[in-house]
Every structure is written in structure tokens, then in C-alpha cells.
Amino acid sequence: MATEAFTLDDLKAILLEAAGADEAVDLDGDILDTEFEALGYESLALLETGGRIERTYQISLDDDALTGAVTPRALIDVVNAQLSAATSA
């Protein structure tokens, strides 16, 4: 796969829209492997984020996959896997 369809910047934009940003956290820092909880996002914020990703990219994210993705890198991987599955389907 040449380029990632869903990037960290895409995720950050949706996170900000869905849940804002904790004042103590720099989303522009190296956050790929920082757990969402440490970034100040609780389960509901991630549920809202997941819902927005689904609407924007017209994909369906499995509940377990969503709750299992505890870092931005893991969530980006889940989304890209869905996107490529949707493309190849």
C-alpha cells in the first residue's frame, strides 16, 4: 500500500473536533504511541471520535477493535485496515 489513507493529522483533526484537547497535552508532540488515556481522552471521547471517523470515511469500526486500540498508532492501523478492506471489496 503506497500511502496511508488515514494519517495522524487526520486523527488529530477529528479528536479536536470530537473532544477538544487537554490543556496539559501537546497533540503536536510525539504522541503516536502515547495511550489515549494519558492524552486526556476517556472512553466516551473515543466513542465520539470513532463515530466521527465512521461517518467521515464511511466505514464501520468493530467495537472491540475500537476499544482495543489504546494508542493513536493502533487506532490509525485499525482505520486503515478497514479502509483498504473497503477499497478491495
Add this chain to the structure above:
Amino acid sequence: MSASVVVTGLGVAAPNGLGTKEFWSATCEGSSGIGRVTRFDPSGYPARLAGEVPGFVAEDHLPSRLIPQTDRMTRMALAAADWALADAGVDPGELPEFSMGVVTASSSGGFEFGQNELRKLWSLGSHHVSAYQSFAWFYAVNSGQISIRNGMKGPSGVVVSDQAGGLDAVAQARRQIRKGTRLVVSGAVDASICPWGWVAQLTSGRLSTSEEPDRAYLPFDRDARGHVPGEGGAILILEDAEAARERGARVYGEIAGYGATFDPRPGSGRGPGLRRAIEIALADAAVEPSQVDVVFADAAAVPDLDRIEAEAITAVFGARGVPVTAPKTMTGRLYSGGAPLDLAAALLAMTDGLIPPTVHIQPSPEYELDLVLDEPRAAPVRTALVLARGHGGFNSAVVVRAAGQDAA
């Protein structure tokens, strides 16, 4: 004897002033915040006037994390709680988290947030509904968000009894302090000036359909024609009097007495319960009617309800026996936020020795009330009575007493 409970901090968001100072100076000047609705186009609705809080920009007061998950009422409640804590000189981070609680009132929950999500539901589908709808509309959400923001894990909750709830919540806060909680954030902020909230309020049949801001909400006037709805309210910091004294806190006054009754079933032949609520509150405070310096009226502006209130006041205090005022003629009725705002006004009246006026009305001669009209009245205020009634039969009364004054 039960522990005294005092008010040490105020936070105000009112239609005639954002902030305690702004509200109080506007109120003493007789400056009204009632005008045509701007938050939506009211032209298709029979009622078109409201008291809207001016100049509240949530992003100026709250972190971005809270914006997507909060209704306007919650944003104003959070800001007012911040101001009240600052006013009280309390840093919640320095107190044990289980020693602080939050008890607010609510009348309808976050209607504007809910309306937006319901609109998405029917126009776009369920996937477009915010996950935050699960709590953002909810009655208890202001208490919950204030609790989370300030790390307050002591006894908390919400009271829902329309306008009376603003006093019922303060009474519940006092109960929790008497049971050992050191500090409780109380009061209420409501805001449902949106089409859905408006339609819900219209069902009461009590909204004024006048389009003249100075003729629309006229309690105790022969032309009484219902009320103008408003938004906002006040958050109060309540503390155990001893604990407040130990930390050298400035004390606005004491929540000295409380009474609540429920009206009998219509047609039962039994009288309304407001008078009894007043008597219970005075007895609870160990205050004689002659010691009360001012009554803040519920001021329904529905003729039958005005008559019931005037009769209850004169039955307890005698004809023209006590100054009566309704500064809510400048804000409209704020539902759960109304009575906490009246409590704030009563406490500020004590501080300044100034009873704020009732505006716009020509009192009907049928009511034997000493109404404070148009101009504030200079008078020592040591004890004040605040009345609030909720739709469906709720009657509540609270006696506030100036600091450093024990029961007679």
C-alpha cells in the same frame, strides 16, 4: 442544635449582567435584560421575548475538552462555579476530595444540546448523534461536570422541582453539610432558549405573548399576563460556618431556614401550601415575621398565582407588613436558576443595605403588598425571605440571615 451553614461565594450569569458585580449594579439601577429572542428566530412562535445572558463566550472560560460535551446551561454553570469558588477564596485542589459535594437544581436539562442531536438523528441518522448526548442533556449534568472539573467527590446530586428546585437544592446542600460535608457547591443555572425548549415551555400556558419588553412580565399588576422566560442563574458556595470561620472566609450570610410544601390536588377544597412553606421556613430559622426585612417574591405574573402569593405574604406579615420585591422582573423567570439568583440578590442586599426594585409594574390595589418599585430602597437588611414555586404545586421558602447574627 444543627450546624450553621453559610454562603461564602457567589457566581452569577444573569440576563441583566454576566458576573456578580455586573448583575448587582444593573439590578440596583433597574436595568432589564428582557428583549426579543436572539438565539433563534422567534417570529413563528406566540412568545417572542426572553431574558438572554449577554456576552457569554464559553471558549473564553472553559477548556476545549469541555466544549463538545456541554450544553449552554452547563457551560454557564461551570463558569459560574469557577467564579463562585474564586469569590470564596477556595482552591478545591487543596481540600480533600470527599469533603466537597455538588448539589444543583435543574428544570429541563440541556435542551439546546438535545435538540441539535435529535435534529441529526432524524435528518442524518443515528450514527451522527454525539456520544455526549448520553449525558449532556441530563438533569444532573451540571452537578456532574462541576464535580469532575473541581475534583469534588462528596455527596452530590440534582433536585428537579421547576423554579422551587433552586431553593430545594440549597436546602439539600445544607443537609449534606450538617451531616459532615465541609463544602457544597449549590444553586442552579438553566438555559433552554431554543425552539425545542421554547415549545416545551409554551405548554405551561404561562408564557407572556406580549412583544413589549417593559409590559410583558408584570407580576402583581392588573395586566399580569404570564412570564417571560430567561436563562442563567447563580452558583453559591455553601460551607459549614465553623469551617468557614476557621479559614477566615468572608461570609455573605447564613442559610438559616427552609420550608417546602406541595399544593393539594386541585378541587380538594384545601388551600394552597405557600403560606405553610413560609411558616415552616421562619420556624426553622427561629425568626419572627417582624424580623424579616424583605421578601423576594416568586412573582408568577399569573393572576391566580399572584393572588395566592400576595395572600400568603399578608397572612404571615400583615397588610403591607414587609417590603416585597421581584428583581426577576428584570431577568424573566429563570426556572431552576431563578431562586439562587434571588438568594444572591438577597445576600448582596444585606451587604449594601439596599433592596433591589421591581420594575415595569403598576401594582394592583387588590394586593396589600409593600412592593419596592422602580428604585432600590435603602434599608438595613439582616433577614430576608426568598420564595419560589414550581409548576405542578411545589412551594419553597428560604430564610437567609446576615453573618454574625444568631437566632433570636
